[in-house]
Amino acid sequence: NAGVMQNPRHLVRRRGQEARLRCSPMKGHSHVYWYRQLPEEGLKFMVYLQKENIIDESGMPKERFSAEFPKEGPSILRIQQVVRGDSAAYFCASSPNLQGPEQYFGPGTRLTVT
Amino acid sequence: GDSVTQMEGPVTLSEEAFLTINCTYTATGYPSLFWYVQYPGEGLQLLLKATKADDKGSNKGFEATYRKETTSFHLEKGSVQVSDSAVYFCALKPSRETSYDKVIFGPGTSLSVIP
Numbered sequence: 001n002a003g004v005m006q007n008p009r010h011l012v013r014r015r016g017q018e019a020r021l022r023c024s025p026m027k028g029h030s031h032v033y034w035y036r037q038l039p040e041e042g043l044k045f046m047v048y049l050q051k052e053n054i055i056d057e058s059g060m061p062k063e064r065f066s067a068e069f070p071k072e073g074p075s076i077l078r079i080q081q082v083v084r085g086d087s088a089a090y091f092c093a094s095s096p097n098l099q100g101p102e103q104y105f106g107p108g109t110r111l112t113v114t
Numbered sequence: 115g116d117s118v119t120q121m122e123g124p125v126t127l128s129e130e131a132f133l134t135i136n137c138t139y140t141a142t143g144y145p146s147l148f149w150y151v152q153y154p155g156e157g158l159q160l161l162l163k164a165t166k167a168d169d170k171g172s173n174k175g176f177e178a179t180y181r182k183e184t185t186s187f188h189l190e191k192g193s194v195q196v197s198d199s200a201v202y203f204c205a206l207k208p209s210r211e212t213s214y215d216k217v218i219f220g221p222g223t224s225l226s227v228i229p
Contacts, residue, residue: 004157033216042203042221043158056216091157102148102207103217105157 002027004094004106005074012112013082021077021109025094032075033103034060034067037089046090049075082113116141118220120204126226127194135189135223137178137204145206147171147180147187152201152222161189161202194227201225 005024013019025032034046045059049069060067064082069075079086089110093103121136139145146165150158162171167182176191187204204220 006157043219045216045219048216093158102146102160102163105150105159107157 004029004092004104006090006092006106006109008109009107010110010112012114014114015083016081019079019082019086019111019113021079021090021092021111022074023077023092023094023106024074025092026096026104029094029096029104031095031097032069033093033095034075034077035091035093037091037108039088043091046077079111082111084113087111087113116145116206116208116218118204118206118218120202120220120223123201123222123224124226125223126228129196129227129229130193131227133189133191133194133198133225135202135204135225137187137189137220139185139187139204139206141185141206141208143209144182145208147178148205148207148217149176149178149187149189150203150205150219152203154200158203194225196227196229199225199227 004026007022032049035043037043047060047067048056052071064080066078089108091108092106095103117140119138148163149161151161152158162173164171164180167180170179178187178189201222201224203222205217207217
């Protein structure tokens, strides 16, 4: 059973470009979470999605950031017009259902904005 | 609101030393408690968990006991190895089963084990 997959593992963008990060949850998991980890800091929750629904986006910046989890295909975290402060590791996690306590993490995408 | 506090790092230990990383929490009811580990350049992996008071989670020589009276979930290992060098995150998930509540992570404690 493959784990949570994220791609790309490393992404370099120039200021003003768009970054698209993809996450495929574990098979059978319908809940996806995105986190951001800044250098030397802990994990910060960004958004929680189920298929075709955003459940909680309280941790996501109001501008430039968006997320989706379509009926088919991976979850996408999109950052428009990136700035240097967006440089971070972005982690996706999935869980099978609402009651399941633990989450399973992907290896992360390391975004560098030059 | 619910929160998790961990001892500040970095922690540096010699191989075979005893490890304790303190974790305390604030939450209503009976949350589930977790320790996650992040090795360099990787994502987080679940290390162990406990879902009710007095439960002991254990894995790979690590242990943590859910103490309701002290609201703590300290991580311990009797003899650390160089391969245990990583960042350790304490986390909780609130116990409200009828609605969504996100997992809350502590800030992480960096551990370095030297030969």
